[in-house]
Amino acid sequence: MRAVRSIKGRLGTAAALAVPLAAFATEASAHVKWFCAYDVAGQPRGLAEVLCADFEWLTGLALACLMLGCLAEGTPLGIALLNALDRVTTRIRTDTHLLVRVTLGFFFVSLWSLGGIILTPELTTDAAWIPWLQLGLAGLLISPRTTPLVGFGIVFLFAYATAQYGAFHLADYPVFLGVAAYLILTGLGISVLGLRPIDVVRWTAAITLMWASVEKWAYPHWTDPLIAAKPAMTMGASPELFMKAAGVIEFTLAFALIWTPLVRRTSAIILAGIFVSAVFEFGKVDAIGHSGIIVVLLAIAADDVRAAASRRQVVLAPAYYGAALAGFLALYYVGHALLFGGPAELTGMPVI
Template sequence: MMTTAFFTLAGTNAAMAHVKWFCAYDLAGAPRGLGEVLCADFEKLVGLSLLALVVGGLLEGTVLGAALIRSLDRATAWARENTELLFRAVCGGFFVALWSLGGVILTPELKTANTALPWFQLAIAVGFLWRRTMPLSALGIVVLFVTAIRAYGAFHLADYPVFLGVAAYIALTGLGRSLPGGIRPLDVVRYTAAVTLMWASVEKWAYPQWSYPLFVEHPGMTFGFSGEYFMKAAGAVEFVLAFALICTPLVRRVSAILLAATFISAIFEFGKIDAIGHAPIIVAMVAIAADNATAPYRLRNLALTPVGYGAALAAFIGLYYGAHAVFQGTSIL
């Protein structure tokens, strides 16, 4: 099982490529039944994920964990000091790329015939040049998100709440504010990125067949495992890394590094479309990896990790299948 997990993590770089950008998909079609998803292999993968979370949490309270945090602080100092600049540069470049491509709302599969939208996207990019116009760019992102919902539906756009998180970061940073309760702009990005990736993980379990054409083109991706099993394992890896983003500082920083590495690795396999599409979440992962915010270490919080992970897993599977039943009219069984 440990060998399987290792190879799956190594191969997840390709699985992290958003399948809707490269393969045919059908959201109206029925997802895999829960009986097929919640099988023995799934249970073993969940158990392994929990083990990884607990080990990471225990490590954080040791001398080695403290040394790792200090090393991360030194290695990521530049990114931490220039987080706002990184977001402005990458997001500005992202919207310039969308303007250049044309016919795309926010991600490659969200097509539009509206000829005014590319120029609207260019205006969003220009807004990143000055701090006082950043809130206007943030508002523009929200307008694009709503436009995409009207064209593709709320269920489809549930794939991308990270864009709303990025918009919140841009607006709050431009205004020099945080949310009540001490929630920082970067925390909003972190939470929405976690939600985005946990939702995407469930989609890998619900529709593994969407990725099968990629396995034909890139047979080495699965390391000899069946496509069905590989997608279960890839979803498990993505889910646990996404959940780790809302955990303790060292765990979430390591998770962000692993996620950034997989997204960047996928670019070499899938090219500029993947680079453009994943640019906002990559910069978010870099910022989270560099974030040196601390929190008191408490063993009782670690003891609650399995409960939190289990609750998140049940909630996202239930939400995905429940929302699909409501919006697409399919059974969850």
């Protein structure tokens, strides 16, 4: 009983610390392209402005939190927390496939009802057959046997949207391909390269959120209308610092999804809480748009597969985190420069 009370006390403390974190990140977690004007082809903020002193101490603090989580992995406390998570999420784990199907059914029926949308609110279309195709996909989700067809349908819609809006824009949404892979693999009862279906969707969710984090740093001004309408959301911080912090929080939690079991499950719970909280602020559109990733995060939180933890993971965390951060910044900025033009140092071409 003492051990249980100790665990509950520590969970309460962790929850208390997570509340202000969630409150800080919630407002910026609504996808800005759904609510504000944006220009994907516009020049992003220069890296020299992004990689400033504020950015450095924010990432240092985030990395310290990540390493603390790694230190708990494999300890009696960490094992007790994992056991507690296993018990609490039993029903979600047992019914993961059903929850995914029901949520996606809601998602596709909602898109049909709204009309003129390809997968996500800002990807609009005049094609009358798109809503009906999405309604058909919702119907196919009734039976587990036809879920692979839904997966292939999502891949088709993703490819169609890419043809309409470009690969750089659709780089915001690789989680759709992860969900498609999940439906195909679970429906056919197979795995790819030894990865379970939940692992595939977990990696694509992490990639999606890390990419979105870079966009917060590259285009903080896209969120200006939201901040102007709700100035209290910054909690006294400048809009510049607020967006940097929101991006760092999101990037760190996203990176945690590909790390050790306790770290990734805790991260999934925090992220799911943030996305659910954002629904109360931004309403129906946000609820529909984020329903898919919320159910994915719940599935990750319920995943009870464990791996042997080691101190090596704590030591390697800064190196892998730094590599991921540098890699996504480079991919975003170089990719944007090559596709839309940019500074000579990125494109290798003279600026005209």
